Amino acid sequence: MNIGLLLFIPHRHLENRVLDTISAAGFDVTIAQARLLQRIAANGSRLTELAEAAQVTKQTAGFLVDQLEKSGWVERVPDPTDGRARLVCLTDKAKAAAPIADGEVARVEAEWEKHVGKRRMAQLRETLEKLCEITDPYR
Template sequence: MTDSVKVQGPHVALLLGEAFERVRRATEGPRWRGLRQSHLRILDTIEPEGSRAVDLARRLRMTKQGAGQLVATLLRLGLVDQVPDPADRRARLLVLTDEGGELRGALEVRLAAIEEGWADEVGAAEYATFRRVLLAIAERGVDGA
């Protein structure tokens, strides 16, 4: 680490973990059905016309098996359904059920409220900078490390 980024205090992984924990706590309780953030990421990533599980796994940088386990829970809870892929009848698409769509909408509202709260805590300009930096890091992907 160079002197220009060396700082006192907790390292970035701990800080991001604390932010993530705040999001996790905001999405627990009966409405969220015990779903973990990884389940909610799947719900949030399904395209309106449907998505293949393998594409979700790739987009979310997880194994096909890991995505499959998460999808199985979402199927069991009636939040997603599987339908034939019109482009390839052998393949299946995951689509949100009405209930899954409602939960996804609630997630979007909850996350927007969290971000608005953080912007209030640190100031809109500071939060906008934080978000731009996270976006720049995320767009580089894991190979940019």
Template structure:
């Protein structure tokens, strides 16, 4: 099995488990919407930047933002640096999901650490952070 698939399988499990607890907590978002929400910066992000970061078309990002806006998870606000542009910003409703997701991530990481051991988990994190230096274009 190639390394990409070996990296993807645990990530997919983590993502599915996070989505399950988010849904159980009453946050009605799809996986595609959640992936877009994750990429919105603390001060808001332009739609074109969201589309690029999520690796979707601007039309797809716009559609997802429309859905999220109708559900009350995001709002569009004027960009203070460019009067012609708008920023997509998360609302307090969306921010409420963060602690739910963070708690599940902590549970999952603890489970993984129990399974592979503290030393290996530390090494895994260090190796992935190092790989991020050459693979993460948004770093």
């Protein structure tokens, strides 16, 4: 099995666990919407930035943002640095779901640490953070 798949399978597991948990808490969001939500900066993001970060077309990002706005997850506000542009910002609903998602991430990481051991989990985190230095264009 190649390393990309070995990285993807645990990521998919984590993502599904988080979505199941926030869904059980009463927050309805699709995986595509959640992937876009994760990329919204604390002070808001422009649609073009979201599309690029999510590696989708601007039209797809716009469609997802429309859905998220109708569901109360985001709002569009004027960009204070450019009167012609708008920012996509998280709403209180999205901010309320974040600690639930973060809690599930912590539970999954604890399960993984229990399975592989504290030292290996620390090495895995350190290795992945090091790889991000050369693979993450949005660092």
